[in-house]
Amino acid sequence: MTASVSVPLRYHAAVLQQGALYRTLKSLNVHVEQSAHPEKPSLPSHPPRPVNFNTRIDDTEEEPQADWQVIPNYEDVEEGDSQWTLKAKDASSLEHAQSEILAAIEQAKGKSHIGFLTLPDRSVFPRIVGTKGANVARLRNETGADITVGRDNNTIVIVGM
16 A cells, blocks of 8 residues: 655655654554655754854853854755655555654644754763753653754754744
């Protein structure tokens, strides 16, 4: 059995939910083929403007502060759609997969802004992330935001409303 869902390229990354949607579809025994993939990333990986954490040498009590920047989401994204062809052995799995994808598209539409929390160094990341990522997981569940903790830089990227 097959079905088709049209996924706007502008929401492609948000719909995939960092791979969680693929894992959900796989658990339903649904295979996905996509007619197109975005050619450029839909989310910037770093803040739009440089961050400067310079502080005065003679100011011993003042520590560099975190930098928080928020920009509108989906500003510089590709237009068009990707046709996702879903293949499954039974109709109920196919219907469930379609509803998961459509719900992810609707959720992606609501993620109107991207926040960049840049810290002077990674030493405070454990307090923000929590034990085994507990704080990040709680924030994701409570807010529905996508949160990515940078491995190569000092920036946490938060995509949400």
